[in-house]
Amino acid sequence: MTPATHPFAGVGPDLAGPPRLPPTDVSYVVDDTAVGRMLLAVRDNGRVVATAYAPDDDAVDRWLVRIAGAVSPRVLRHPRPTDAVRRSLEDFLAGRADRVDVEPDLVLATAFQREVLGGLAAAVGYGDRTTYAALADRVGRPRAARAVGTALGTNPLCVTIPCHRVLPAAGGVGGYAGGPAAKEHLLALEAGHRGATSR
Amino acid sequence: MSLPPFQHLVDEHWRDVARLAQGLVGPVHAEDVAQQAWTQALAAYPRLTHRRNLRSWLLTITHRCAMDHHRGARRSTPHDDPSTLAEAPSTGPPPEPDDDLWRRVAVLPPRQRDAVVLRFVGDLDHRAVAAALGTTPGMSRRLVSDALATLRLDLTDPKDPR
Structure with missing residues (x-):
């Protein structure tokens, strides 16, 4: 609520700034x-x-x-x-590493997403590509290619878990959370640096 | 129920907390008090059981920190007698030539000062002011109107040399 007349409006010295809080959870x-x-x-x-x-x-x-x-x-x-x-x-x-070298935590992913992203990370290496259908097969859900696509589309760990390596069987790059241009960029990057980065 | 990310509270309310701290303890100590309020709020945040009135919650914590500050300042005053307290520099904003109103707010009786600052600097309604002061909305209303009456008298005092 804002009172009609604010006796202290515009009064008082300048504010110091937002609080400085230590890193937290x-x-x-x-x-x-x-x-x-x-x-x-x-x-x-x-x-x-x-x-x-x-x-x-x-x-x-x-x-x-x-x-x-x-x-x-x-x-x-x-x-x-x-x-x-x-x-x-x-x-x-920048092509200096073949993986984003961090410890991922899939707390934001659903159970199905964890299965799909886990299968992807284990099966498809740097510069490799697969299809939604092949990945669905791999996680034991051969008829769930579309659901696999959805699971990848809301990947909370894009690039870190390389969902950009999964393409439609029919051709083209398919959808990507970062847009098709970002997906193409990543695929080209990996194609160009394949074998050149240190394993 | 899930609480909003704490950063949203900081972004939305840091100015209000800083302003309230200034009104309650003056510009010299306001930053410390505000900082302390935010630290306490961050520590307590996950245990909060409601997400209504997060702003009032923050301002109530700020008020409590300001009261702790006043208590600490009183304890460190060598002569603990009310007449010297009124002039002790740590109990209110130091006089500033251009900030007549703040100087007058600072020397109000503490309960009146807190009520009027919570009401108008914090922009809280009387229920929230009362909750912060541990009193009733009726008493909050009275404290605020007494404070305003005093301020009005002060500011219109014909003998005032201004």
Whole structure:
């Protein structure tokens, strides 16, 4: 409620600034990467819960609300705890590494998503490609190619868990949370650096 | 029920918390009090059982921290007698030539000062002010109107040298 007359409006010295709080249960940053704007979120144990595309502030807020519900509401913007994941992602996107070298935490994924993402990470290496149908087969759900596509489309750990390596059997690059251009960029990057990066 | 990410609270309310702290303890100690309030809020946040009125919750914590500050300041005053307390620099904003109103707010009786600052700087309704002060909405109303009456008298005092 706002009173009609506010006796102290505009009175008082300048405010110092927002509080300085230490890193807490979850720290995040929004980072402009080579493939788009991404939200990077890390738990206090260093495990990474999100490397997710967040093209606008609404998308950032949606991820933060999900993190608050699934991990802890103590979520603060803090660059320092996310340094490691930011650097690993940068190395990968520059072709200096063949994986985003972090410990992922699939707390934001559904049970089915965990199965699909786990199967993907185990089966499809750097520079390799597969199809939605083949991945569905691999996780023992041969008729669930569409559901596999949906599970990959809401991957909270994009690039880290390489859902960009899964393509439609009919051709084309198919859908991608970061947009088709980002997917093409990643596929071209891996094709160009295949065998050149240190294993 | 799930609580919003704490960063949203910081982004939306840090100015209100800072302003309230200034009104209650003055500009010199406001940053410490606000900082302490945020630290306490962050620690208690996951145990909160409702998501209504998060702003009032934050302002109530800020008020409590301001009261702790005043108590601490009183304890460290060598002569603990009310007449010297009124002039003790740590019990209110130091006089600032351009901030007449704040100086007058600072020397109000503590309960009146807190009520009027919570009501107008915190923009809380009387129910929330009463909750912060541990009293009734009726008493909050009375404290605020007494405070305003005093301020009005002060500001229109014809003998005032201004």
